[in-house]
Amino acid sequence: MSSSFVTPTSTFVTAMHRILIFLLFSTFNIVLAQNFTLSGYVKDSSSRETITKAQITVTITGVKYTPTELRSTTNGYGFYSLTVPAGKHTLIVTAPSYAPLATQLDITNNLEYNILLSPDVEGMGTVTIRSKRNNNVKSLDISTQNINGQTIKKIPAFLGEADVIKSIQLLPGVTTVGEGASGFNVRGGSIDQNLVLMDEAPVFNSAHLFGFFSIFNPDAVKDVELVKGGIPANYGGRLSSTLDVKSRDGNKRSYQTNGGIGSIFSRLTVEGPLALPESKNLLKPRKTPAKSSFMVSGRRSYIDVLAKPFLPDNLAGSQFYFYDLTAKANYSYKRDNIFISTYIGDDVFKAAGLFGVKWGNSTVTARWNHVFNKKLFSNFTYYYSRYRYNLEFMNRDVTFNWKSNIVNNSAKVDFNYFLNPKNTLAFGGQITHYRFIPGEAIAKSATLNLKFGLPDRYALENAVYISDDWNANGKFSIRAGIRLSQFMYLGPGKVYLFNREPGKQGILDSMYSTQNGDIVANYINPEPRLGFKYQLNSSSSIKGGFNRMVQNLHLISNTAASVPFDVWQPTTNNIKPEIADQIALGYFKNFNGKHEFETSIEGYYKTLQNQVDYIDGASLLLNELLEADLLTGIGRAYGLEAYIKKSSGNLTGWISYTLSRSERKVLGINNDEWYANRFDRLHNLYVVSQYKINEKWECAANFVFSTGTPATFYTGQYTVQGYVIPDAGSNARNNVRNPDYHRLDLSVTYHRKKSKKFESNWVFSCYNVYNRRNPFSIYFATNYQGKGQNEAIRYSVIGSAIPSVSYNFKF
């Protein structure tokens, strides 16, 4: 940690302290005498893994009390707390993929009550309990999608490999530029506008192999939450969405191994209790769960190993692989839980003697949960996160090596205060130090050792937030919060001042050096957040939300698809913070007949400020005066999302349809008119379905249809000095549409007969079944063999149907 991290001279931190102290010690103890607190954790009955987002509903009987139904949701660590009146009440606990649990409780005192849920086996639970679910209708969350590890694994996937990001891309409001594109686009936002968290730590590139796979190993993932709108105040730093990925804690009762062998890579996960064995038979599940457990999960591709014998001599020694490793350990003692988790992953491509590239994320997170009392839950987090890439070129005698990094260290604290039946508070703060290494290059030969590059950049980002979930009368609820964020662009470094004409390249006016501790630019932004829900009846509701988001890290990329070595750039004196305001409104309705359906329809409108674009022909690599080539403009995105989901019975799945538009207006581009973003798609239809034939066989199908993305086409050409010059004469940006994208994937799973200790399955899948050549892009080139004739070339990343087989096991 550099020294600027520990010199928060700002009054900001002091203010944060005051708020915390105020909240902790002021007049919050207004519990009425006859009320008691029911609190505890919700856990998996066999592994003792905590369950997030479980719904706890208490129906008040015997005493007069409004509302008659009290609800609480477990937080990210499986903790819940409810204030209830004394008396005998019915408690119902539900969670996706778990059988619902109903029980009678006689509340005469404050009660610590830990709840164990068993995995859902179809047929368990009565219809009455099922109809109490309706979590999507009753929760205050709007524009939020949760997917757990099991669902992800059931969706047919590219090359048979279940994938977190690929699953996310089938949800309403989420699109992608195409196969081979890293990341995903949410409600008309670019890929860098998603806050992707792995155990609280941000990752800066979520893609392996140019986006064919994501960096998250589904075996290690507990659940994933995507928030697209009405974003709560505890999240901040990106404009469009939050993708919160939580890793599994590890089984606290027995050792467990699971893994898979696929065509591209293999996976292995080992987990179990960290304690002295109870009996000599290590495989026997413990009677008392251990206080501590671990989980280690890894993947590695092996195309390079398989391809080695077939490589020509001049490529021998080439490397191309990716790997990732997720590890986590935890320890619980009375009211404290400690978690330490880490992720390391890299992609390596090296063509011997020509070039090499390597990129990857690594994160370390340490967390401490402490339950101060039955109503106050706290979590303290420290994380380190780094994204780096290396590029290497060899040109006979000269080797050129270039690396770039973004490193951040952060400490944060989050509190959940379950104040009274009507109010739940969330508050906390965060402080993050960033170091950007935009480019360090070394050119080496027998006679030369030349070091050059761009100066490092430093920044400090602080935030405090407070938010209250207020249940007014059982029908009307409000979530109101505010986040105050501060971004300081710090020295040491070089500061550039430009003379600018709107829409033109900046001309360097002057530059100066700064010292450690200098504050070059300081931006403070309040970010109000608001959500509301009006319960029409037990199975339908209307919800709405407003959020202002501020983003101070910008991914600088002007290519059709994002590449791993796009550069992250902080807000500076020249680049202003990006700001987005979004309103969303939705109607949620469940049908609880013989078959259960969840449905929703949501609309949103978003405006964006200070969006980064580039002058024509901007040079983004190793450009010290990069900021001169950047233009800023405004954006707007709006759309309608319809969603229907069936989660019970033999046939399950969802259909999602999104009608959307995403546009931008930047002085100096497209004759200063609005133009569609590169990822704009008007229609998006996703159908995801799974059918369980019997205990042995399951099949699944996906269908995807999306309107083609826009592209800029040349219109004319001319010749100067013998060089053919392509001409985009009208200056238009994204003036033509690529053809529509559509694709069908199928898969069949065969479950081998289960034994007590071993279970396994085979997955046969086919991606792009009817062999469509979906264009990723259309580009232009001069065919010199054809006497200089210009041609339009369709580039399809996946140009055929791709069958695959994988084998998964668990023991």
Added chain:
Amino acid sequence: MKFSKSIIFNGLVALSIGLLSTGCEDVIQVDVIQKSPKIVVDAFVNNQLDTQTIKLTRSIGYFDSSGSEPAITNAQVAIIDQSSALPKLFVFQHSSQGKYQFVPNATSGDTFTVGHDYALLVVVDNDTLVSFSPLNPTTTIDSIRLVDVEGNGPPINTTGKYVELMANDRKGPGDFYWIKTFRNDSFLNSISQLNISADMGNTSRGQDGELFIYPVRYNGVNDFLRSFKTGENVRIEIHSINGLAFAWFNLVVSENQNGGLFATPPANIFTNITSLNPKKKTALGGFFCMSAVASASVKIP
């Protein structure tokens, strides 16, 4: 160090996709409409005594066969020396197919002078087009060195004789060059061999006054698919250009090599030709640049 993001990454993607064996490219029909043709001025004029040519054409549709641009034959073309005591006019006469020519004459003093500023005037379609360019000094060539190379894979595939340009950048920053290689008097004009330099290198990074960097003095002057043969004549010319021309050439190269998965949006290549009547909104393309030339040649033994 010059490299192109798209080229490297297309290579990488080809490598990885090739292993997944499914990526593909095919030529398709696309309808694009050129709204109105541009008037294109191709005016690279130098201080040598050879016949100087300025060419006027109109741009054609992107998918038309190149070279079929219609010539503009009814224009009036002249260059004005703005630095001489009395502005001096060099009139270019139309010869054929849109080529307007001027023959310098050393004895009458009708030559272009290093250090002077020049203006181009073109009267066409009831409009007057103008452009300006300095005639910057060029550097000197010490020699052309012969190098025997054993080809063993990219970028050099053919074993044989290659050349190295031994020349220093002029002292002081702000010198720009266009280096042209001629093989038996035919100019190696493929876009991949467009060789320009800002001071010593491809980018002006404060490297100044010494030998051009390796990619400029070696990679840029050879055709690595075809080594030079005994008896062939190699001539290298260093044309002085200016910063704007350097930027223009850079854009021409990057637009011509833009493609594949990581293509950037096609950019409009700017021009330094402007109309005196902005209301007419005449669509213009091309470039005007005055150059001084240093030249050396060698016969391959």
